[in-house]
Amino acid sequence: MLFFSILSPRSLSKWLGALVSQVDFCATLAALTAGKPDPKTMRDSENVLPALLGDSPVGRSHIVEHAGRLALREGNLKFIPPGKTTEMLGPWKTAVIEPPGALFDVRADPGEKVDLASSRPEELKAMAAKLEELRKGE
Structure with missing residues (x-):
């Protein structure tokens, strides 16, 4: 499984260190497009858009x-x-x-x-x- 430490796109010098997994891209892209993730097929996916946008230093808790x-x-x-x-x-x-x-x-x-x-x-x-x-x- 891949996981990422995220740099804020608003300030590349701001290191957030947010935990983000590739499984989070499903729920995050759904949120970005105003869609709703299917809990049956994306049960482990979390919306980490605030971390990707630099609004939160936290992606997921674990x-x-x-x-x-x-x-x-x-x-x-x-x-x-x-x-x-x-x-x-x-x-x-x-x-x-x-x-x-x-x-x-x-x-x-x-x-x-x-x-x-x-x-x-x-x-x-x-x-x-x-x-x-x-x-x-x-």
Whole structure:
């Protein structure tokens, strides 16, 4: 899944860092054209037009990523649950994430080298619960 950090078209020097996924383009384009997205076919799509226009620093609250297994991104934080996953974007090596999972600040550490799981256990626990809730479709 692709996700984007958005630069405001009103001021290219204004870095918004809004979370936006390609699935959001359906609902956003529908809003732009005064259409209504079909909740059956676009259930995960969110209207992020305010972020794209520079009116809001927030696109969506979270993104579920998939790289061999699901991971959750909320703001600057990314949670990867325990188990086997794919390491980075290549050369497609398998990595094993030990319990209770890994937590990264992708803004400060885009290479995901510093695991914050032990220093931020409450955030890890909350993100693990949220990912499980999303998996169940609640």
